[in-house]
Amino acid sequence: MPFPALALMMFFTAQGSLSSFEALSRQAEAARNSKDLVRALDLYRQALRLKPDWEDGLWSAGSIAYDLDRYSECSPIFHQMAEVKPASAPAWTMAGLCDYRLRHYEAALDSFAHVAQLKFDEPPELARSARLHYALLLAKTGRFEEAITSLTELTRVDRKSPETIVAAGIAGLRKPWLPAEVPEGSRELVYKLGDAMASGMEMDYKEADRKFSEVAAQFPAEPNVHFRFGAFLNMQDSDRGIQEIKKALELDPHHVLAMVSLAAIYLKREDPASALAYAERAVGEAPKDFSTHLELGRALLAKEEPAKAAAELETAARLAPQNPDARYSLGTAYLRMGRKADAARELGEFKRLTATK
Numbered sequence: 277m278p279f280p281a282l283a284l285m286m287f288f289t290a291q292g293s294l295s296s297f298e299a300l301s302r303q304a305e306a307a308r309n310s311k312d313l314v315r316a317l318d319l320y321r322q323a324l325r326l327k328p329d330w331e332d333g334l335w336s337a338g339s340i341a342y343d344l345d346r347y348s349e350c351s352p353i354f355h356q357m358a359e360v361k362p363a364s365a366p367a368w369t370m371a372g373l374c375d376y377r378l379r380h381y382e383a384a385l386d387s388f389a390h391v392a393q394l395k396f397d398e399p400p401e402l403a404r405s406a407r408l409h410y411a412l413l414l415a416k417t418g419r420f421e422e423a424i425t426s427l428t429e430l431t432r433v434d435r436k437s438p439e440t441i442v443a444a445g446i447a448g449l450r451k452p453w454l455p456a457e458v459p460e461g462s463r464e465l466v467y468k469l470g471d472a473m474a475s476g477m478e479m480d481y482k483e484a485d486r487k488f489s490e491v492a493a494q495f496p497a498e499p500n501v502h503f504r505f506g507a508f509l510n511m512q513d514s515d516r517g518i519q520e521i522k523k524a525l526e527l528d529p530h531h532v533l534a535m536v537s538l539a540a541i542y543l544k545r546e547d548p549a550s551a552l553a554y555a556e557r558a559v560g561e562a563p564k565d566f567s568t569h570l571e572l573g574r575a576l577l578a579k580e581e582p583a584k585a586a587a588e589l590e591t592a593a594r595l596a597p598q599n600p601d602a603r604y605s606l607g608t609a610y611l612r613m614g615r616k617a618d619a620a621r622e623l624g625e626f627k628r629l630t631a632t633k
Contacts, residue, residue, distance in 0.1 A: 284553035297326040347377040365398040369406040385413040415447040423447040436474035445470025499527035533564045539571040548578035566595035600629040
C-alpha cells in the first residue's frame with residue numbers, strides 16, 4: 277500500500293534535515309579544527325537549530341562563544357545544555373561563568389549552587405573555578421560564612437592561591453565586594469587577612485597563628501580581624517579565641533556574629549548563663565536572623581526552660597526552614613515538654629534535611 281502524500285513529504289523532509297545537520301556538524305568541526313572560530317560558531321548554531329538537544333554541539337558552541345568573549349551568546353547556550361542534561365556540572369559551571377562575566381550575579385549564583393548540589397563532579401580545573409566563583413558570589417550577596425566554607429573546601433582540595441586568598445579576605449571582612457571592587461586603601465588588609473585565613477584552611481596552624489597575630493597588630497581597630505582570629509583560635513585554644521572575639525565585640529558592639537559565636541562557645545563550655553546573656557543580646561540586635569534565635573533557644577534548653585526554648589526555636593525554624601540544627605533543637609525542646617508528636621515531626625525533618633546534604 278503506497279505512502280500517503282503527507283507521510284512521504286514528512287519522511288523526505290526529515291531525511292533532508294538529517295542530511296543538512298550532518299553536513300553542518302562536519303563543517304563546524306572542520307572550521308573549529310582550523311581555528312576559524314567565528315565561522316565554526318555560526319555553523320554550530322545552524323546545526324543546533326536542526327537538533328537543539330545535540331550535547332556535543334551545545335558544548336562546542338558555548339565554549340567557542342566563551343573563548344571569543346561573546347558572553348551574551350554563550351550564556352543561553354550553556355543554559356540550554358543544562359536543561360538538556362541537568363546532571364551536567366560542567367554545563368552549569370560554564371553557564372555560571374558566562375553570567376558572571378555579564379554581571380548577572382543572581383543567575384550565576386544559581387548556576388553555581390546547582391554545581392554544588394552536584395558535588396562539583398567535573399574536571400578539576402572547572403571544579404576549582406566553580407568553587408572560587410561560588411564563594412565570590414556568596415560573599416557578594418552577604419553570605420559570608422557560606423563563602424568561607426566553600427573556600428575552605430576549595431583550599432583543602434586544591435591548596436591556596438592568590439585568588440582564594442583575596443576571596444577569603446573579602447569574606448573575612450564581611451564586605452559585599454568582588455575582587456575588582458576592593459578599595460585601594462583596603463587591599464593590603466584584604467590580602468593579609470585572607471592569607472592568614474588560607475593558612476588556617478590548609479591546617480597550617482602555626483603559620484596561621486603567626487599571620488593572624490601580625491595582621492591583628494597591624495590593624496588593631498578592625499573588628500573582623502579579631503573575630504576571624506578568634507574563630508581560628510577557638511579550634512586550638514578556646515580561652516584565646518574568646519579574648520579575640522570579645523575584642524571584636526568591644527570594637528563593634530553591634531557585631532551579631534561575635535555574640536552568636538560567644539553564645540555557642542559558652543554552651544560548649546557548659547556555661548549556659550554566659551551563653552544566655554550573649555544570645556539575648558544577639559536577638560535584640562538581629563531579631564530576623566535565625567541564628568540568634570537558634571542560639572537563644574539552645575541556651576534556654578541548657579537552662580532547663582524548654583517552653584521558652586521552643587518559642588525561640590520555632591522562630592528559628594520559621595526563618596530558616598531548611599536548617600537541620602533548628603529542627604533538631606526544636607524537636608529536643610518538644611520532647612522535654614512531652615509533645616511527642618511534634619518532636620517526632622521535627623526530628624523527622626532533621627533526618628530528611630541531613631540525608632540530602
